[in-house]
Amino acid sequence: MTDTQPSTSRQPEARMYRVVAERIQELIRQQGIAAGARLPPExxxxxSLQVSRAxxxxxLIALELGGVVEVRGGSGVYVNQDAASPAAVPEAGPGPFEVLSARSVIETEVAAMAAKNASATALDAILAAMLEMERSHEDRATNEQADSNFHLAIARASGNAALVGVIDYLWRQRxxxxxxxxxxxRTEELRKATLLDHRAIFDAIAARxxxxxxxxxxAHLQRVSRTFAGSSA
Structure with a gap:
């Protein structure tokens, strides 16, 4: 006789955006919303779905990437197909708000550590990344890289190499x-506010x-989250 152990493997829990996306698809089917028709306002x-705006x-973005809907800024969200299977929703790893939440927990403390531990060289690296982001305000690719460099420079300034790896991982979840x-x-107001936020972060770190x-x-990460979620609170 051989003993059998109960299986401890579990199916990974579905990410919230996939669950909500499938509920939207079900709503499209149930209400017979035709291709080209607009979905109700956000x-x-x-x-109706009893979910947050975030x-x-x-x-909705996951459904757009899957070709199910089209998000038209200032107009609304339109159905591309009469019906869509759940398989049309792509798996994209952690959702943006999961990443922002994790960053808010971790990067706030990393910034505080940087204020305590940053060397003159580390401060110069943070400043250089911030100035590059300000210079490249209209160049999205360069601006994005400078943004990453800024946050990674703060992590390096903390003096903890493990935290550098964590911040790098979180950035790669974008x-x-x-x-x-x-x-x-993302609004133009947020882009401008981000530059001011980075300046405030740098000034505080430089002032120890x-x-x-x-x-x-x-404040910076909460501002980004509010903007993406469509909340002014």
Whole structure:
């Protein structure tokens, strides 16, 4: 006789944006919303599905990447197909708001550590990345790289190599879902505010103000999250 052990393997829990996307697809089928028709406004759709605006936006972007809907800025969301199977929703790793939440937990403390530990050379690297981001404000690719360099330079300034790896990992989670969300919902006001946020973060780190650096980083990441979620609160 051979003993058998119960299986401990589990199916990975479906990401919220996939769950919401499939519910939107079901709504399209149930209500017979035809190709070319517009979905209800975001606020109404979020209330109907009983989900947050953030989860709804992630789901809509996932459906757009899958070819199910088209998000038209200032106009609404339109159905591309009469019906779509759940398989049309691409798997894109952690959702943008998961990544932002993780960054808010980790990078706020990293900024505080940088304020305590940064060498003159580390401060110069943060400053150089910030100035490059300001110079490349209109060049999206260069601006994105400078943004990454800024946050990684702060991680290096913390003096903890493990945290550099963590921040690098989080930045590499900026999937197609993230970039399409940013393309649709990032405003010019946010772009300008980001430059001011980075300046405030740098100033606090350079002043060895750990509490100020923590606060400035938290404010920055919360601002991005609010903008992407369509919230002014």
């Amino acid at each position: 606020r109404e759709l979020a209330a 989860s709804l936006r992630e789901a 999937s197609n879902l993230w970039h399409r969300l940013k393309e649709h919902y 103000d750990a509490a100020g650096a923590r606060k400035a980083m938290r």
